[in-house]
Amino acid sequence: MKKTLIALLLCAATLPAQAALDPAPVRQLAAEDSSAKVAAIRQLTQTADPDAVRVLKAMAEDSLFLAGDKVVIIDGEQAFDATSGEAIKMPANPESPTVNNRIRGELASALAALKLFDADVGVRLASAQKLQSQVTPEMAPLLARALEKESDAQIKALLTLAHAQANLANTDPAARLEAVKALAETSSPTIKSVLLPLTEKAGEPDDKVRYEAIAAVKAIDSRLAIAENVGRAFSGLSLGSILLLGALGLAITYGVMGIINMAHGELLMVGAYATYGMQSLFRAFAPDYIDWYLPAAIPVAFFAAALVGVVMERTVIRWLYGRTLETLLATWGLSLVLIQSARVLFGAQNVEVSNPSWMSGGIEVMPNLILPWNRIIIVGFAMFVLFLVWVLMNKTRLGMFVRAVTQNRAMAGCVGVPTARIDTMAFALGAGIAGLGGVALSQISNVGPDMGQGYIVDSFMVVVVGGVGQLAGAVWAALGLGIFSKLLEGWAGAVIAKISILVCIIIFIQKRPQGIFALKGRFVE
Amino acid sequence: MRKPLTLRILSALDTKSWLALGVFLALALLVVPVLHLNFPEDSAFHVSTYAITLIGKIMCYALVAVAMDLIWGYGGILSLGHGLFFALGGYAFGMYLMRQIGRDGSYGADLPDFMVFLDWKELPWFWLGSDSFGWASFLVLAVPAVVAFVFGYFAFRSRIKGVYFSIITQALTYAAMLLFFRNETGFGGNNGFTDFKRVLGYSITSPETRLVLFGLTAVMLAATLVFAAWLVKSKFGRVLTAIRDAESRVMFIGYNPLWYKLTIWVISAVLCGIAGALYVPQVGIINPSEMSPGNSIEIAIWVAVGGRGTLIGPIIGAFVVNLAKSWFTVSFPEYWLFFLGLLFIVVTLMLPQGLVGLWKKLMAKKEGAAA
Numbered sequence: 001m002k003k004t005l006i007a008l009l010l011c012a013a014t015l016p017a018q019a020a021l022d023p024a025p026v027r028q029l030a031a032e033d034s035s036a037k038v039a040a041i042r043q044l045t046q047t048a049d050p051d052a053v054r055v056l057k058a059m060a061e062d063s064l065f066l067a068g069d070k071v072v073i074i075d076g077e078q079a080f081d082a083t084s085g086e087a088i089k090m091p092a093n094p095e096s097p098t099v100n101n102r103i104r105g106e107l108a109s110a111l112a113a114l115k116l117f118d119a120d121v122g123v124r125l126a127s128a129q130k131l132q133s134q135v136t137p138e139m140a141p142l143l144a145r146a147l148e149k150e151s152d153a154q155i156k157a158l159l160t161l162a163h164a165q166a167n168l169a170n171t172d173p174a175a176r177l178e179a180v181k182a183l184a185e186t187s188s189p190t191i192k193s194v195l196l197p198l199t200e201k202a203g204e205p206d207d208k209v210r211y212e213a214i215a216a217v218k219a220i221d222s223r224l225a226i227a228e229n230v231g232r233a234f235s236g237l238s239l240g241s242i243l244l245l246g247a248l249g250l251a252i253t254y255g256v257m258g259i260i261n262m263a264h265g266e267l268l269m270v271g272a273y274a275t276y277g278m279q280s281l282f283r284a285f286a287p288d289y290i291d292w293y294l295p296a297a298i299p300v301a302f303f304a305a306a307l308v309g310v311v312m313e314r315t316v317i318r319w320l321y322g323r324t325l326e327t328l329l330a331t332w333g334l335s336l337v338l339i340q341s342a343r344v345l346f347g348a349q350n351v352e353v354s355n356p357s358w359m360s361g362g363i364e365v366m367p368n369l370i371l372p373w374n375r376i377i378i379v380g381f382a383m384f385v386l387f388l389v390w391v392l393m394n395k396t397r398l399g400m401f402v403r404a405v406t407q408n409r410a411m412a413g414c415v416g417v418p419t420a421r422i423d424t425m426a427f428a429l430g431a432g433i434a435g436l437g438g439v440a441l442s443q444i445s446n447v448g449p450d451m452g453q454g455y456i457v458d459s460f461m462v463v464v465v466g467g468v469g470q471l472a473g474a475v476w477a478a479l480g481l482g483i484f485s486k487l488l489e490g491w492a493g494a495v496i497a498k499i500s501i502l503v504c505i506i507i508f509i510q511k512r513p514q515g516i517f518a519l520k521g522r523f524v525e
Numbered sequence: 526m527r528k529p530l531t532l533r534i535l536s537a538l539d540t541k542s543w544l545a546l547g548v549f550l551a552l553a554l555l556v557v558p559v560l561h562l563n564f565p566e567d568s569a570f571h572v573s574t575y576a577i578t579l580i581g582k583i584m585c586y587a588l589v590a591v592a593m594d595l596i597w598g599y600g601g602i603l604s605l606g607h608g609l610f611f612a613l614g615g616y617a618f619g620m621y622l623m624r625q626i627g628r629d630g631s632y633g634a635d636l637p638d639f640m641v642f643l644d645w646k647e648l649p650w651f652w653l654g655s656d657s658f659g660w661a662s663f664l665v666l667a668v669p670a671v672v673a674f675v676f677g678y679f680a681f682r683s684r685i686k687g688v689y690f691s692i693i694t695q696a697l698t699y700a701a702m703l704l705f706f707r708n709e710t711g712f713g714g715n716n717g718f719t720d721f722k723r724v725l726g727y728s729i730t731s732p733e734t735r736l737v738l739f740g741l742t743a744v745m746l747a748a749t750l751v752f753a754a755w756l757v758k759s760k761f762g763r764v765l766t767a768i769r770d771a772e773s774r775v776m777f778i779g780y781n782p783l784w785y786k787l788t789i790w791v792i793s794a795v796l797c798g799i800a801g802a803l804y805v806p807q808v809g810i811i812n813p814s815e816m817s818p819g820n821s822i823e824i825a826i827w828v829a830v831g832g833r834g835t836l837i838g839p840i841i842g843a844f845v846v847n848l849a850k851s852w853f854t855v856s857f858p859e860y861w862l863f864f865l866g867l868l869f870i871v872v873t874l875m876l877p878q879g880l881v882g883l884w885k886k887l888m889a890k891k892e893g894a895a896a
Contacts (some may be wrong), residue, residue, distance in 0.1 A: 029710020231870075260688045320875055324688050326873040329829060332822050341860035392709045434596040457699050457818070497708055499700045506693065509683055 021051050023083045024362050030066040030097040037097070038106050045110040047141055052288020053114045055082050060107040062099065067091030109134055115406040116146040116159070124150070128158035132190070135162050136168035161186060165194055173206040180209060184216030185221035187366055195220070211244070232490045233483050237376040239442070241382030244475060245437030246455050247462035248389055249430030251474040254424040254463055255406040259317065259327040262333035264459060265452025267431045269342060270308050271301035271438020272447045276351050291356040294439070299434040307339070309431025335452070342449040350448035359443065378440045383429060385436055388473060402426050461505055546747055553743030556817030558736045577739055578807055583847045585804040586740045590827040590839030591749055592796035597825065598833030599757050600789045602686065602767030604692030607797050608821035609701050610669040614798025615811040616705075617668050620652060622806060623728070626722045637758050638693070638720070639713040649711045660723060665802040673794030675806035678866035682788045695818045702816035717812025724806050726818070735807070742803045749796060752837050756792075767787055794807065804862070826865070829872050832879025841880055 021044070028040035041059075045054040064082065065072050071082040072091055072391050079090045099107075112225055114135075115127035120328045130141075143163040150156045160182055167179035180198065197203035216277040250264050261267075278297035282290050291355045312334055320327045355374050361450035362372035393399035404412040413419045441451065465475030481501065488497035530538070538546065557572055564571040589611055597603050623637040630638040636645060654660040676697060679861040680690060708714035726735045756762050767775045768782045775782055805811045814820070824845070831842025846868070876883055 127671065254688075258688075260692060311724045316870055316874065323873075323877075325597075325691065326829075326877065328603065328605075328688055328691055329822070329825055330870050330873040332865040333826075333873075336862045336866030336869070340859070341864065343862075457692075462694060464689060464692060472642050498703055502696050502700045505696075506679060509685060509689075509693075 018316075021047070021049060021055065021083050026055060026071050026083050027069075029055070029064065029082075030071050030095075034098075034100060034102055035389055037103055041106050041110050043137055045113055048117050048142060048145055050117075051085060051112065054085065056080070056107055056110055056114070057508075059097075059099065060104065060111060060345040065091070066095055067094045068518055080166065094183035109136075111138060112144055116142075117149065121152055123157070124152070125155050128155045128162065128479050132158065132188075135165040138168055140166035140170065141146050154226055161191070165191070168194065168198065175280070176206065176209045176210055180212045180216050184212075186219055187227060189224060192217055192224070193222045202436075204333075221438075223366075224450055227366040228490065229487065230365070231369045231371075232486045234371055235375065236483030236486030237479065238378050238482070239486055240479035241379045242437060242441055242444075242455070243382065243383060243462050243482050244382050244478035245291075245440055246388070246434060246459035247381075247435040247466065247474045247478050248471070249437075249462050250459050251466065251471070252389075252402070253427055253430040256402055257317070257321075259320075259324050259331070260460065261313065261317075261427075261430070261462075262331040262456065263338060264331075264434055265454075265456035266335045266338040266342075267305045267309060267434035267443055267452070268303045268438040268455060269338070269447075269449065269452040271435030272353070272442040272451060273342060273346060273351075273438075274301035274304040274435065275439045275442040276346075276353050276447055291358060294356050294359075294443075297439055298436065301439045302434075305435025305438065306432035308429040310424060310428045312431075313427040317427065318420070318423070339449045341453075346449070348449060350446040353442040353447050355443055364498065374443050380442065381436075381440055386471075386475065389429075393471060398422075398425060402429075440446055461501070465505055465508060473481065534751065534755055537751055538756060542754075545752065550743060550747055554740045557739065558698060561736060562732060574735065574798070576700070577735055579733075579851060581628045581739045581807045582804060583741050583844055584739075584746050585800045585807070586824075586847055587799035587840040587843040588742070588746050588749055588803070589824055590798050590831070590843040591746075591753055591836065592793040592800070593824050594751055594828045594833055594836065594839040595796075596789055596793040597641070597754070597828060598827050598839075599762060599769065599788060600834070602786065603691045604790075604793075605691045605821050606698035607793070607819060607824050608818075610673060610794040610797035611801040611824075612701075612705075612811065612813070613669045613672060613802070614714055614801030615664045615805040615815065616718070616801075617664035617669040618661055618802035619721075619805050619811045620655040620712075621658060622721040622724060623651075624656040625724060625726075626720065629722050630720070637713070637718075639708075640711075640722070641795050643708055651711065662802075662890075665798050669794040669798035670791050671714065674790045677787045677790040678783075681783050682856055686698075688769040695821065698816045698821050699818050702813045702818075705813035705816060713812070716814065717813075718805070718808060719810040721806065729806055729809070735768050738803065738807050742807070745799060745803060745888065750836060750840075757836070759783065761788070823865070826869055826872065828879075830868065830876075830879055832881030835881045838879050838881040845880070872892065 025043040029044075031040070038348035041056065044056060055064065055071075055073070058075075063074055065074055067079075070091070072088065072094060073080045073082050074090075074094060077090070079088050079094075080086065081088050082125065106195065112127055112130055114133070115123050118124050118127070132516055137144075139468035140163065143159055143166055147156065147159045147163055150159055162461050164179035167175050168183075170176050170179070176198075180195065183195060195213050195217050198210060199217055201210070204210040204213060246264065246268060249267070253261055253264075254261065275294070275297040278300055279290075279293045282296070286292075297316040310397050316330050316334060317327060320330055357378055359374045362370040363376070364370050391399075393402060401412070401417045402425070404415075404417050405419050405426075410418055413420075414438070441447075441455070445451065458481070462474060462477045465477075465481065466477030485497050485501050488500060492495075492500070535543075557577065561574075561577060566573070591682065593604065593607050596607075597639040626637065628635065630641075632638055632641040632690075634641045636681060640648070648655075652756050655664075676694075680693060685693060691739070704710055705712050706715060712718070721729050723729055724734065725737075757766070764775065764780055765785050768780075768785055772782055801811075801815075827842040827846050828839045829842065830846055831840065832838030846865075849859065849864065853864055872879065
């Protein structure tokens with residue numbers, strides 16, 4: 001009696017109109033043995049049936065039970081037959097099959113794979129993207145089926161890749177060859193690592209496939225190298241932008257007053273701490289607008305650093321006019337005082353400045369090349385500041401005076417330029433720009449009392465290479481040094497890169513002692 | 526007719542200075558050892574090991590300050606990288622001291638401990654001969670000299686001067702510090718050299734060795750002082766001062782400033798190297814932080830505090846600043862940087878001639894009042 005019933009049921013199950021599942025694997029889901037369960041899950045996955053999704057989901061949610069010989073799904077007060085999906089009477093004492101971590105992982109990937117057949121394009125796309133990193137050879141037929149049904153081009157491309165990955169373990173060399181060829185078009189490091197075993201005799205017996213795999217790895221490698229170098233150049237660009245913000249102010253003050261401000265790095269620090277202060281204020285008083293702290297910090301940092309700059313100029317630097325070497329020492333003393341003040345005020349530890357939410361994430365250009373938003377924004381910000389400084393220097397009366405004093409202080413004074421006031425203004429401007437640099441720096445590196453020290457040598461190098469009092473020189477030198485040092489860092493390591501850049505600068509100065517863009521004129525000091 | 530050498534050396538200092546120098550050497554070579562060895566530790570006359578190490582260390586610094594003064598005070602070239610030459614001398618002698626440890630290191634190996642740690646099997650080529658005292662002493666002189674010559678030749682040839690030169694020397698020592706921080710460079714990385722046991726077979730911690738090193742440092746300082754006094758009074762020294770005051774005019778008269786600058790630059794570097802070599806066995810450690818830009822700038826402030834362009838000034842400055850430093854870092858560690866920073870500012874603003882200049886001014890006032 002029972003047997004006939006089962007046979008009948010089986011017949012019913014195979015009937016397409018009923019759309020029920022094959023009961024054998026469904027029963028096996030509640031088997032004692034984990035491996036049997038896994039096999040059942042895989043088998044159900046292959047069907048790509050919406051009913052299978054229902055059953056597997058129930059299992060993942062712990063609502064799949066074994067009642068006697070029957071696998072049932074219990075949803076609250078309602079019970080359903082797992083195979084057919086029909087509502088049935090609530091069984092007396094349902095037993096819950098053990099679902100351990102291995103099974104859970106299997107279920108999760110099975111459900112993910114089955115999403116490939118979802119009606120919604122978005123769900124399918126997400127599923128296809130997620131699959132890329134967890135393809136197993138067993139998925140090949142499933143993927144093939146999904147590929148057949150798929151109409152969306154983007155998902156199709158992703159599925160082709162996944163299918164090729166699954167097919168790498170195919171017993172047919174021709175299928176493997178196809179798969180390797182398809183994968184050669186990609187540029188992701190994970191695919192490369194999947195292909196690597198095939199380049200060796202132990203991993204791939206077929207010569208043709210192996211050669212193809214070697215070629216494919218080579219092709220991927222060269223694309224990866226390009227992406228890597230582009231990435232390095234980009235991070236060099238962002239480093240260059242920071243250097244530019246540091247060096248612009250330095251170039252202006254050096255141009256106008258002929259002094260190098262050793263405390264310039266500490267003005268960056270003032271800007272960064274101002275950013276930190278704004279973040280704390282927003283956290284305390286306007287937590288809903290926390291993302292706006294950064295724009296608000298820009299003017300605050302500018303004026304905070306400019307104020308410190310004015311105080312420095314009025315109290316110390318002004319009195320050392322014409323004694324450039326002593327100014328170097330006095331400003332170094334100022335930097336020590338500023339560093340120690342920061343330690344006393346904010347503690348010796350680094351403080352935490354977080355990116356606003358609109359700055360997190362990045363643009364994925366290639367699988368191994370992501371351009372982070374914070375760096376993109378910093379580059380843009382530096383360009384914006386550069387533009388403002390250019391306008392200020394070339395289109396305003398103040399800028400004209402600054403340029404006049406830079407070119408010939410005595411003559412500028414003779415024709416009525418208030419040189420002392422211009423000194424203060426130029427110093428405040430340079431300090432303010434450094435403060436803006438501090439805002440940018442706070443977004444990509446640690447904010448602490450010593451942060452300025454690391455950038456000061458580099459900023460000086462920019463000024464030395466770029467030439468005195470020249471915006472263009474500072475721009476080219478900053479971006480050039482930034483990109484060059486990052487590229488070199490990639491090839492030779494950070495320390496060697498630093499040293500070789502220093503050597504290059506010393507050699508460069510042999511040829512052009514006045515920097516790239518020297519002021520033209522005839523004078524002997 | 527030229528005077529004989531001894532006479533010329535004698536005439537480098539006046540009678541009063543010779544007398545002061547004699548008193549200084551007698552103190553260092555006789556009084557301090559007697560007080561240190563012959564009086565028990567609780568006696569009021571006892572000179573402690575701490576004091577000897579501290580004074581010995583400061584004498585090394587004073588030597589560096591004199592070297593700095595030669596180049597800055599007399600040559601008008603502000604180097605912010607003299608810590609590099611000091612450290613190079615220290616490292617050159619430190620290599621010898623490391624080899625003297627022999628098998629007494631914590632790994633009991635023939636190689637220095639840090640090499641065992643890096644799993645190196647044999648000494649790198651630049652360590653060859655480092656077990657010989659003579660070769661190490663040669664390196665102490667030669668390495669700073671060669672580095673200074675190469676760097677100085679290129680820098681002075683393209684007439685880099687003023688703040689440009691200062692900045693580049695700072696970058697130089699910064700780059701060297703980064704290089705020495707690397708373990709692969711072969712000089713112990715972060716930790717540098719330490720845990721020395723012996724020098725020339727004598728225990729490095731024994732009172733006698735300490736006193737000998739102390740005395741050697743004092744003699745070296747005195748000898749440097751006499752040499753410097755002779756140098757700045759010689760024709761060479763006068764041309765150098767002229768270059769400081771008006772380089773273009775000196776060139777127009779027909780001198781080539783390159784060789785004058787380069788000579789004093791190399792001499793200054795070698796003196797720093799010697800100071801470093803004397804410093805390392807007394808202090809017992811050398812690491813890359815000696816090359817940090819901050820350290821090199823501090824050397825300039827010793828000279829500025831004492832008074833540049835005088836020879837006694839840098840020594841006074843080195844003693845005043847470093848005694849203040851050891852007092853501050855023990856009593857008020859947080860305020861040391863404030864003090865040092867304000868010292869930089871106050872000295873440059875108010876005391877351009879340093880303490881010696883202040884003293885001279887006060888004397889002149891007194892004389893003026895008396896007259």
